[in-house]
Amino acid sequence: MQIIRQTRAAPPSAVGSAAEQPLSQWKKMSPVSVSTNRDIPGPQEPEEKTYHPSNGLFTDAHVPDFDAYLALYKKSTEEPEEFWADVAQEFYWKKPPSGPMLQYNFDVNKGNIYIKFMEGAKTNICYNVLDRNVHERNLGEKVAYYWEGNSPDHHQNITYNQLLRSVCRCANALKLLGVKKGDRVAIYLPMIPELVYTMLACARIGAVHSIVFAGFSSESLCERIMDAQCNILVTADGVYRGDKLINLKKIASEALERCKERYVPVCCSLLSEEPLFTSSSHPKCKILLYPALKLMTILLFLLCVCVCVCVCVRALQTPWDESCDIWWDDLMDGVSDECEPEWMDSEDPLFILYTSGSTGKPKGVLHTVTGYMLYTSLTFKYVFDYHHDDVYWCTADIGWITGHSYITYGPLANGATSVLFEGVPVYPHVARTHTHTHTHTHTHTHSCLRVLGTVGEPINPEAWLWYYEVVGQQRCLVIDTFWQTETGGHVLTPLPAATPLKPGSATCPFFGVQPAVLNEHGEELEGEAEGYLVFRKPWPGIMRGVYGNQERFESTYFRKFPGFYVTGDGCRRDKDGYYWITGRIDDMLNVSGHLLSTAEVEAALTEHPSVAEAAVVSRPHAVKGECLYCFVTLKDHKEFNRTLMEELKRKGQREKIGPIATPDFIQNAPGLPKTRSGKIMRRVLRQIARNEKDLGDLSTLADPKVVEVLFSQRCEAAA
Numbered sequence: 122m123q124i125i126r127q128t129r130a131a132p133p134s135a136v137g138s139a140a141e142q143p144l145s146q147w148k149k150m151s152p153v154s155v156s157t158n159r160d161i162p163g164p165q166e167p168e169e170k171t172y173h174p175s176n177g178l179f180t181d182a183h184v185p186d187f188d189a190y191l192a193l194y195k196k197s198t199e200e201p202e203e204f205w206a207d208v209a210q211e212f213y214w215k216k217p218p219s220g221p222m223l224q225y226n227f228d229v230n231k232g233n234i235y236i237k238f239m240e241g242a243k244t245n246i247c248y249n250v251l252d253r254n255v256h257e258r259n260l261g262e263k264v265a266y267y268w269e270g271n272s273p274d275h276h277q278n279i280t281y282n283q284l285l286r287s288v289c290r291c292a293n294a295l296k297l298l299g300v301k302k303g304d305r306v307a308i309y310l311p312m313i314p315e316l317v318y319t320m321l322a323c324a325r326i327g328a329v330h331s332i333v334f335a336g337f338s339s340e341s342l343c344e345r346i347m348d349a350q351c352n353i354l355v356t357a358d359g360v361y362r363g364d365k366l367i368n369l370k371k372i373a374s375e376a377l378e379r380c381k382e383r384y385v386p387v388c389c390s391l392l393s394e395e396p397l398f399t400s401s402s403h404p405k406c407k408i409l410l411y412p413a414l415k416l417m418t419i420l421l422f423l424l425c426v427c428v429c430v431c432v433c434v435r436a437l438q439t440p441w442d443e444s445c446d447i448w449w450d451d452l453m454d455g456v457s458d459e460c461e462p463e464w465m466d467s468e469d470p471l472f473i474l475y476t477s478g479s480t481g482k483p484k485g486v487l488h489t490v491t492g493y494m495l496y497t498s499l500t501f502k503y504v505f506d507y508h509h510d511d512v513y514w515c516t517a518d519i520g521w522i523t524g525h526s527y528i529t530y531g532p533l534a535n536g537a538t539s540v541l542f543e544g545v546p547v548y549p550h551v552a553r554t555h556t557h558t559h560t561h562t563h564t565h566t567h568s569c570l571r572v573l574g575t576v577g578e579p580i581n582p583e584a585w586l587w588y589y590e591v592v593g594q595q596r597c598l599v600i601d602t603f604w605q606t607e608t609g610g611h612v613l614t615p616l617p618a619a620t621p622l623k624p625g626s627a628t629c630p631f632f633g634v635q636p637a638v639l640n641e642h643g644e645e646l647e648g649e650a651e652g653y654l655v656f657r658k659p660w661p662g663i664m665r666g667v668y669g670n671q672e673r674f675e676s677t678y679f680r681k682f683p684g685f686y687v688t689g690d691g692c693r694r695d696k697d698g699y700y701w702i703t704g705r706i707d708d709m710l711n712v713s714g715h716l717l718s719t720a721e722v723e724a725a726l727t728e729h730p731s732v733a734e735a736a737v738v739s740r741p742h743a744v745k746g747e748c749l750y751c752f753v754t755l756k757d758h759k760e761f762n763r764t765l766m767e768e769l770k771r772k773g774q775r776e777k778i779g780p781i782a783t784p785d786f787i788q789n790a791p792g793l794p795k796t797r798s799g800k801i802m803r804r805v806l807r808q809i810a811r812n813e814k815d816l817g818d819l820s821t822l823a824d825p826k827v828v829e830v831l832f833s834q835r836c837e838a839a840a
């Protein structure tokens with residue numbers, strides 16, 4: 122996925138002038154101590170080029186150079202109270218905090234893990250991202266979103282004034298349905314404005330949104346509804362993704378059927394009770410709060426969704442249950458467009474977002490109001506170097522954390538103008554992305570682009586250079602941001618004007634973030650090192666828990682190395698203090714006792730001119746313990762043959778990393794199994810490599826057919 126910051130006023134074109142400066146100029150200022158002890162085998166440092174902004178591109182940058190970054194970083198870690206108090210001044214507070222800015226325990230041996238930020242303060246995030254812009258900053262007429270439909274004929278401009286009114290209407294409608302502070306609302310919507318309205322409406326009235334990406338199956342939706350005990354589901358009749366029609370309401374109804382099936386006896390008995398509340402103005406919406414539910418708190422979740430609100434987007438024939446379904450337009454009809462926000466405590470929950478754990482069962486990552494608000498706002502401003510007349514586009518879906526943080530909350534908190542895109546980049550033609558850029562910047566070249574972002578998977582130097590040279594025309598900076606659903610916002614990231622870039626590295630920590638590298642025994646490694654990426658202190662945007670499961674929260678992130686938040690990713694820190702993500706620790710390859718990361722082996726394979734993409738997993742080996750099994754996707758019209766295989770084995774591995782990394786098997790892979798957010802599912806590849814047919818839960822796969830193809834084309838020798 123990519124994030125693009127573009128500006129209406131195109132700066133002087135400086136194509137091809139990316140200056141390359143020696144690292145030595147700023148090395149001494151590196152934020153981590155530098156030494157040369159390396160005790161884990163890894164690739165030798167290649168001759169490195171660094172990339173800097175072109176002249177004139179960032180004359181007004183918020184953080185103009187590396188010195189300025191270091192000064193701010195130092196303040197954020199040495200005087201965090203002052204640092205965050207300064208940031209907080211930008212926002213509206215109904216009540217100021219009563220205690221310290223940050224309180225926490227990261228050590229399981231000292232008691233429960235907790236993080237509290239600005240305790241005692243009262244605010245509302247929806248008020249801060251909308252009303253504050255309209256009433257205090259005079260941005261009411263500014264465009265908040267250029268919405269682009271799947272079809273290029275569908276578009277809509279939404280100003281901050283309009284957004285505020287639509288959100289208030291939706292908030293009032295939810296209240297009418299009985300939703301109140303603390304209730305969970307499931308949202309299963311495509312990338313249409315109603316998705317933003319609903320999530321902000323929840324935030325306005327203190328309800329907790331749980332957005333489920335509108336590509337998940339009915340089973341996944343059901344599982345998430347039940348886990349969060351949601352009592353309202355907001356969905357749409359259908360959506361076109363490219364030329365494929367998806368009947369969302371049908372999937373949603375199936376999900377609700379599944380929820381009911383699991384608890385039939387209880388549902389029936391409860392439904393016979395008289396409801397406490399029915400909406401007289403909306404006769405379709407009958408089932409709401411039941412006294413029995415109040416008494417039987419233990420059964421509270423058993424009824425799950427009682428109302429399903431459906432946005433009519435495509436006028437599709439949909440399954441319809443008169444007892445609980447209601448059309449969005451009927452619900453909004455005549456509802457007021459003013460709504461007093463619910464003033465929330467800092468640590469009140471804001472949303473739950475499910476992320477799949479390695480065991481397959483998704484975890485409900487919980488974020489709270491104030492810390493998330495400050496952190497997404499600050500990272501957005503600095504990482505994209507956002508300025509008032511920029512137009513910004515994040516291509517992610519709001520169903521993922523990237524969309525929550527950098528389509529909704531971060532940009533709106535800054536009063537930004539964003540593109541909200543419903544479709545896919547290649548529909549109706551491959552140049553769709555370019556068309557957007559031109560439409561919303563009123564220019565006819567890419568010279569208006571300034572910052573290109575990337576997140577989600579290690580971007581290898583090859584891909585980084587393509588992005589930089591082809592998309593960015595050697596002028597824009599490529600910002601490789603490392604973060605997680607759990608971290609709420611960017612944690613390792615360059616700042617455009619300040620950080621010299623190295624292709625493949627997520628570079629340095631953001632303000633307030635204190636990374637460390639540990640070895641298997643939990644010992645902290647200094648200077649150049651490779652090992653587990655952990656964080657020693659919380660920053661405001663870090664997750665506050667796994668919804669309803671403190672035990673899982675602690676065991677997943679804190680038990681392995683008491684005193685640290687464990688990301689689950691491996692990393693390498695180079696001599697300049699730069700961080701390079703090497704992939705998930707669970708995916709590490711252990712060959713003849715040497716630990717290799719997936720990222721480094723895959724980067725070596727993709728250096729071959731015929732290879733478009735590669736993924737590597739391990740497979741048991743009688744002598745070496747484990748050996749490498751590689752899947753390679755070739756570029757168009759390239760042929761998979763013996764010569765290519767030999768070249769990949771010899772050049773890519775023996776010469777690049779060392780003989781240890783020579784693959785035993787290389788399989789031609791027309792496609793790789795990926796999650797819907799674009800991550801390679803190496804767990805599935807491991808099973809293919811081992812010829813194990815029991816693949817477990819595949820519901821997060823974007824295209825399950827790929828798996829069959831890969832099974833049918835396994836390397837024979839690996840039978």
Ligand code: WTA
Nearest residue numbers: 576577578579601602603604605606690702
């Ligand atoms: C991976 C996405 C390398 C990593 C915001 C992490 C990355 C997981 C990068 C989180 C990056 C994310 N370089 N790997 N720049 N960014 N990852 O929760 O393994 O969908 O733990 O959040 O993606 O994925 P999630």
